[in-house]
Amino acid sequence: MKNVLFLDTVHPILEDRLTANGYNCIDATQLSIEAIQPLLNDAFGIVIRSRFKMSASFLGKCNNLKFIARSGAGMENIDQPYCIKKNIQLFNAPEGNRNAVAEHALGMLLALFNQMVKSDNEVRNGKWDREGNRGIELDGKTVGIIGYGNNGAAFARKLRGFDIQVLAYDKYKSGFGNQFIKESSLEDIFKNADIISFHIPQNEETLLMADDAFFSNFKKNIYLINLSRGKIVQTSALVKGLKSGKLLGACLDVLEYEKSSFESFFEQELPADFKYILESDKTILSPHVGGWTNESYFKLSDVLADKILNYF
Numbered sequence: 001m002k003n004v005l006f007l008d009t010v011h012p013i014l015e016d017r018l019t020a021n022g023y024n025c026i027d028a029t030q031l032s033i034e035a036i037q038p039l040l041n042d043a044f045g046i047v048i049r050s051r052f053k054m055s056a057s058f059l060g061k062c063n064n065l066k067f068i069a070r071s072g073a074g075m076e077n078i079d080q081p082y083c084i085k086k087n088i089q090l091f092n093a094p095e096g097n098r099n100a101v102a103e104h105a106l107g108m109l110l111a112l113f114n115q116m117v118k119s120d121n122e123v124r125n126g127k128w129d130r131e132g133n134r135g136i137e138l139d140g141k142t143v144g145i146i147g148y149g150n151n152g153a154a155f156a157r158k159l160r161g162f163d164i165q166v167l168a169y170d171k172y173k174s175g176f177g178n179q180f181i182k183e184s185s186l187e188d189i190f191k192n193a194d195i196i197s198f199h200i201p202q203n204e205e206t207l208l209m210a211d212d213a214f215f216s217n218f219k220k221n222i223y224l225i226n227l228s229r230g231k232i233v234q235t236s237a238l239v240k241g242l243k244s245g246k247l248l249g250a251c252l253d254v255l256e257y258e259k260s261s262f263e264s265f266f267e268q269e270l271p272a273d274f275k276y277i278l279e280s281d282k283t284i285l286s287p288h289v290g291g292w293t294n295e296s297y298f299k300l301s302d303v304l305a306d307k308i309l310n311y312f
């Protein structure tokens with residue numbers, strides 16, 4: 001029997017499709033990590049989002065494991081070298097939420113440019129300040145996209161309706177330029193970008209990539225969008241840039257401080273840099289929901305079902 005442990009809640013289409021193809025799906029979404037231990041030896045597959053870290057010590061109890069399916073794009077929660085060594089196939093589903101991420105990024109940018117959050121709050125509190133909420137237009141700007149995978153490419157497609165230049169850099173890809181996108185170097189982006197948007201995974205190479213030195217390379221004062229991973233942007237450098245004017249604004253769906261259970265973070269004394277971001281009208285924030293739509297909830301699971309069934 002091919003037992004598949006569901007450690008996180010995902011759209012039921014994945015369980016339905018696996019069950020229809022002879023898999024035995026086990027709901028472990030409410031079980032503690034201790035209660036899950038006895039089930040690991042017989043697991044053929046594991047479905048996760050972020051509830052538990054797939055470390056070597058955890059996976060060492062899975063003697064029959066053939067795959068891990070991550071409902072989402074990021075794989076930093078999985079010990080990938082261990083999985084390669086043990087021939088455990090890894091599946092993720094960036095195709096499932098790339099459109100949601102792209103729409104969210106564009107929405108945040110337009111909201112920031114047009115003072116939508118600030119003006120909404122003011123009007124609701126009886127303040128009618130037209131001049132103080134004068135916006136700026138996206139047309140005429142240069143957008144630099146760092147990372148041209150599923151999410152970066154989807155964001156580029158959303159920008160096609162604007163009269164802008166889009167520069168895209170990806171260290172591991174080439175030959176993707178077209179009439180709408182100019183394949184560029186980081187140096188091109190440093191020289192020309194008005195806006196930068198991160199669409200890269202978190203790993204040793206990208207951790208705190210956006211630090212003081214990174215921002216100092218830009219010839220212009222810039223706007224920042226980050227819907228990738230919070231630890232790619234160093235918060236202290238971000239705040240320093242906002243204070244100096246090097247950063248004109250920031251759209252942040254993710255934060256450096258994030259953990260698997262971020263809600264409790266607000267119960268403690270907040271770091272000074274985080275307080276600054278919360279209080280600044282140059283920032284717009286969302287709780288890591290860039291790829292979190294009703295449509296993507298289905299598509300993430302459907303894509304995983306395709307990949308698992310096609311592979312096995």
